[in-house]
Amino acid sequence: MRLVVDANILVAELIRLSRGRELIVHPALELYVAEKAWDEACYELKRRVATMVQKGIFSQDSGQLLLDNAMTLAEAKVSLIPHEVYASRETIARARIPRDPDDWPTVALALVMSAAIWTLDKDFLGCGLPTWTTDTFLTHLATEEI
Numbered sequence: 001m002r003l004v005v006d007a008n009i010l011v012a013e014l015i016r017l018s019r020g021r022e023l024i025v026h027p028a029l030e031l032y033v034a035e036k037a038w039d040e041a042c043y044e045l046k047r048r049v050a051t052m053v054q055k056g057i058f059s060q061d062s063g064q065l066l067l068d069n070a071m072t073l074a075e076a077k078v079s080l081i082p083h084e085v086y087a088s089r090e091t092i093a094r095a096r097i098p099r100d101p102d103d104w105p106t107v108a109l110a111l112v113m114s115a116a117i118w119t120l121d122k123d124f125l126g127c128g129l130p131t132w133t134t135d136t137f138l139t140h141l142a143t144e145e146i
Helices: 005-017 017-022 035-054 060-077 084-094 101-113 135-141
Strands: 001-003 029-034 078-081 117-119
Touching: 001 005, 001 101, 005 017, 005 035, 005 060, 005 135, 017 060, 017 135, 029 035, 029 101, 035 060, 035 078, 035 101, 060 078, 084 101, 101 117
Parallel strands: 001 029, 001 117, 029 078
Antiparallel strands: none
16 A cells, blocks of 8 residues: 655654554555655654653653664655655645645645555545545554555
8 A cells, every 4th residue: 555644643653662663664555755744754753752851751862762763764664755756746736735735745745646645634634635544544454455
């Protein structure tokens, strides 16, 4: 199954140690991320880990290990697609996601790749492309062959 991953879901699943990482490495999945969404995910991942360290959820060393492992996994299992590949679809993508036009790269990439979008962001609903939430995706993986 070919999925374009929204930045927020990528961050959430990379931080979630077992379930999230199991999903990311699932052999039936081909995961892709738009360059802008990747940049956003990297920034947000670092910010969230730093906040967890600051709150005492993780030690500095544990937080750095979490961040390093998350980045290594993402780089190995999620294909980063450069802006040039989907830039020609910007106008139509922006029109399809009017509530949050900053997410146009994810929509544009999904259009170019004829792929679904993995997200929890309701702004993607109605964009004319299939969307998967993590919960529905987990149910699908548990009950269906991909």
